[in-house]
Amino acid sequence: MIHFDEMACLLYLEGQLEPARAREMALHVGECGECSTLLRALERESHVLSAALTEDNEAMPARLLSTRSWGVPSWVWTLAFGVFAFGAYWLWADSVDPWLQRLSNAGFGGTDFVSMLLFSGAFWEGWSYMIDVLQVVAVVLVGVAAVGLLRRRVRRPTAIAVIMSVLALALAVPQRAAATEFRREESVLVPATEVIHSDLIVSGASVRVDGTVEGDLIAFSGTLTVTGHVTGDIIAFAGQMRMEGTVDGNIRVISHSLSVDGTVAKNVAFIGSTFDLTERGQVGGSLITINTDADLDGHIHRDLLGLISRTSLDGGLGGQMMVRGKSLRIGATGEIGGRATFRGSRKPVIASGAKLASPLQIMSEEENRRELFEAIRVMIHEIIGFGVALLLGILLVMVLPGFFHATLRETGRIGAPIGVGALALLTGIFLLALGILLMFVGVGAGVAGVLAYAPILYVAQIFVGAWLGNKILGEASSTTGAVIMRIALGLVILHAAGLIPFLGGLIWLTVGLWGAGAVLLGFYRMSRADEIVALPA
Amino acid sequence: MNPADQASELELITQARAGNAEAWGELYRRFAPAIFRFCRRAMHTREDAEDATMDIFIKVRQKLSQFDSSRPFSAWLYTVAANHCWDLLRRRKGRQDLETGEIENMPLEHPDPGQLEQLIEKSTSQEVRRALDQLPSRARMALVLRYYADMSYDDVAATLGVRRAFVGVVLLRARHQLREILGGRGVVAGGTS
Numbered sequence: 144m145i146h147f148d149e150m151a152c153l154l155y156l157e158g159q160l161e162p163a164r165a166r167e168m169a170l171h172v173g174e175c176g177e178c179s180t181l182l183r184a185l186e187r188e189s190h191v192l193s194a195a196l197t198e199d200n201e202a203m204p205a206r207l208l209s210t211r212s213w214g215v216p217s218w219v220w221t222l223a224f225g226v227f228a229f230g231a232y233w234l235w236a237d238s239v240d241p242w243l244q245r246l247s248n249a250g251f252g253g254t255d256f257v258s259m260l261l262f263s264g265a266f267w268e269g270w271s272y273m274i275d276v277l278q279v280v281a282v283v284l285v286g287v288a289a290v291g292l293l294r295r296r297v298r299r300p301t302a303i304a305v306i307m308s309v310l311a312l313a314l315a316v317p318q319r320a321a322a323t324e325f326r327r328e329e330s331v332l333v334p335a336t337e338v339i340h341s342d343l344i345v346s347g348a349s350v351r352v353d354g355t356v357e358g359d360l361i362a363f364s365g366t367l368t369v370t371g372h373v374t375g376d377i378i379a380f381a382g383q384m385r386m387e388g389t390v391d392g393n394i395r396v397i398s399h400s401l402s403v404d405g406t407v408a409k410n411v412a413f414i415g416s417t418f419d420l421t422e423r424g425q426v427g428g429s430l431i432t433i434n435t436d437a438d439l440d441g442h443i444h445r446d447l448l449g450l451i452s453r454t455s456l457d458g459g460l461g462g463q464m465m466v467r468g469k470s471l472r473i474g475a476t477g478e479i480g481g482r483a484t485f486r487g488s489r490k491p492v493i494a495s496g497a498k499l500a501s502p503l504q505i506m507s508e509e510e511n512r513r514e515l516f517e518a519i520r521v522m523i524h525e526i527i528g529f530g531v532a533l534l535l536g537i538l539l540v541m542v543l544p545g546f547f548h549a550t551l552r553e554t555g556r557i558g559a560p561i562g563v564g565a566l567a568l569l570t571g572i573f574l575l576a577l578g579i580l581l582m583f584v585g586v587g588a589g590v591a592g593v594l595a596y597a598p599i600l601y602v603a604q605i606f607v608g609a610w611l612g613n614k615i616l617g618e619a620s621s622t623t624g625a626v627i628m629r630i631a632l633g634l635v636i637l638h639a640a641g642l643i644p645f646l647g648g649l650i651w652l653t654v655g656l657w658g659a660g661a662v663l664l665g666f667y668r669m670s671r672a673d674e675i676v677a678l679p680a
Numbered sequence: 681m682n683p684a685d686q687a688s689e690l691e692l693i694t695q696a697r698a699g700n701a702e703a704w705g706e707l708y709r710r711f712a713p714a715i716f717r718f719c720r721r722a723m724h725t726r727e728d729a730e731d732a733t734m735d736i737f738i739k740v741r742q743k744l745s746q747f748d749s750s751r752p753f754s755a756w757l758y759t760v761a762a763n764h765c766w767d768l769l770r771r772r773k774g775r776q777d778l779e780t781g782e783i784e785n786m787p788l789e790h791p792d793p794g795q796l797e798q799l800i801e802k803s804t805s806q807e808v809r810r811a812l813d814q815l816p817s818r819a820r821m822a823l824v825l826r827y828y829a830d831m832s833y834d835d836v837a838a839t840l841g842v843r844r845a846f847v848g849v850v851l852l853r854a855r856h857q858l859r860e861i862l863g864g865r866g867v868v869a870g871g872t873s
Contacts, residue, residue: 149791150849150852153848153851153852154848157833157848159848177793180793180794180797181791181793183793184791184793184796184797184800187800187801188796188800188855191803191805192808192823192827192855192858193827193828194805195805195808195809195812196809196812196824196827196828197828198805198809199717200805200806200809203712203713203716204716204726204730207712207716207730207733207734617741
């Protein structure tokens with residue numbers, strides 16, 4: 144007797160055999176014990192397999208039980224932000240700032256207001272105090288690598304938390320050397336003979352430091368007087384502060400008044416009422432201040448950035464000056480080494496003996512208003528641009544939903560659309576160049592190519608915006624309103640980012656290439672509609 | 681599933697599509713255990729299965745608008761899960777043990793029905809699962825798709841990227857490999873032809 148093979152038996156069992164062949168087998172099995180046994184065994188095997196596979200022998204892991212665990216954990220964002228912040232500082236401190244310093248030294252003017260605002264003006268713990276950036280980056284990288292390597296074995300958030308805690312501890316080790324001393328009394332005095340080998344945090348009605356603090360001085364007091372030596376920064380919240388000694392770092396103060404009658408090696412940041420830099424007073428870096436009255440008789444080696452109601456300058460300023468307020472007086476002994484700008488309601492008074500590297504630029508109220516109008520004009524332009532793009536987006540969603548979603552999917556692939564966009568732009572430029580070369584014969588084709596590309600470049604922002612909106616708010620459901628909301632959010636972000644000088648241009652270029660590439664790929668996908676469906680429906 | 685449950689499931693899907701987090705949470709609670717088990721069977725390690733489960737549900741949530749509500753949700757879910765797991769396996773293995781190439785033409789020895797029955801009888805579910813873990817990815821995936829997710833031959837073919845006519849061969853080949861692991865090489869094979 145000829146038997147059916149195992150494959151035929153399996154297909155018969157699973158209902159995959161052709162009807163005629165299945166009937167033939169049914170008849171055969173009735174007569175053939177061997178094939179009947181094989182069929183039974185295969186059927187039993189199917190049951191055993193199903194049972195083994197579907198048996199609920201493992202509990203759901205805890206991390207999957209909560210729906211809140213989706214998305215990137217918050218510590219990842221914190222870590223990413225930390226690394227980014229350190230990276231940015233490192234780049235600035237090691238690369239950009241030294242270059243600006245060199246430029247400044249070479250006589251190209253100290254254009255370091257940004258540096259001052261970002262790294263000198265803020266009232267945070269001094270950068271100089273922070274541990275070595277490279278060390279931090281190295282430890283963080285080791286941590287990331289460790290988490291990556293352990294990822295296959297260690298999945299629990301608690302385990303990752305332990306790793307991160309160990310890392311945090313590792314980062315904290317170098318800081319232990321710089322312990323902090325606390326003093327809290329009605330009147331605190333650090334005598335001239337005393338040396339504090341750590342940071343000092345003091346609070347009291349009256350605080351006087353005649354000695355040496357080998358670290359930062361952080362003070363909360365009614366009056367603060369420093370005649371000694373502080374090797375770190377002074378951070379103070381005081382009624383009145385007088386500095387007659389030496390500070391190797393920065394001074395950051397919020398107080399009613401601040402008088403600098405000593406030497407500050409780095410920058411001074413002050414918010415308060417009156418600021419007095421005496422003739423003996425020296426600021427090695429820059430002064431950034433918001434106050435009512437400023438008497439500057441001493442020397443500021445770099446720049447002055449101030450929102451000061453009344454400014455009187457009889458001392459020297461090595462860098463630029465940018466002051467906004469009511470009045471400005473530059474005395475006969477006043478000197479400004481860089482560009483000077485004053486915005487105010489009253490005409491500044493400049494004594495005949497004053498030495499200015501360049502004429503004082505005065506921005507009158509009218510010019511201020513003009514600048515404001517210009518800013519409003521730019522803003523309105525952006526709002527209109529945003530509105531038009533949003534309207535176009537709504538039209539696309541409502542009139543061409545298939546194309547919109549296909550293009551949006553392509554946008555999500557990032558690399559491919561940017562590549563295609565760049566290629567298409569190059570092709571457009573090539574066509575134009577070719578057109579010019581071939582004169583009348585080719586110009587038409589070249590211009591047409593570029594003209595066809597222009598609207599694509601314009602709608603590019605809609606798709607990148609929608610992609611961005613999806614990333615922030617989560618993938619939109621089929622509701623048109625939700626999709627439009629995401630487009631709107633993305634466009635707002637893009638238009639706001641586009642206003643950033645220089646970076647804005649780069650952002651728009653990327654958006655243009657990326658979105659245009661996605662649109663072209665979207666067209667391509669639409670032309671092959673059967674391939675669009677990414678997931679089975 | 682009874683019509684009431686089905687209606688409630690559709691309602692949940694509609695609400696989840698509209699952004700209702702509660703509805704989505706309920707859908708997740710209903711289907712996550714089954715999908716996790718599916719991933720556990722398909723992937724090599726528990727950790728991979730956990731990651732895959734999470735990724736699958738993130739993907740499903742994002743693509744919920746594409747779901748055709750005239751078809752069973754679980755079937756769609758399994759298809760998404762199968763595609764995801766298979767993509768992962770394929771990427772990791774570099775297709776080294778996934779190619780169909782020569783397998784189609786490999787002769788399959790006819791089993792001895794008696795010995796096969798014996799082997800099945802003495803194998804526990806745990807032993808079968810352990811043996812499954814030792815199978816090459818394609819073989820294991822084929823068995824999981826067919827005997828866990830209850831997928832049709834068409835869907836298995838689409839997921840594994842093989843011709844429909846070849847699905848039976850893949851399944852039978854996988855069974856043979858499983859038997860070899862369960863019983864020791866050559867114990868079962870070698871019967872009548």
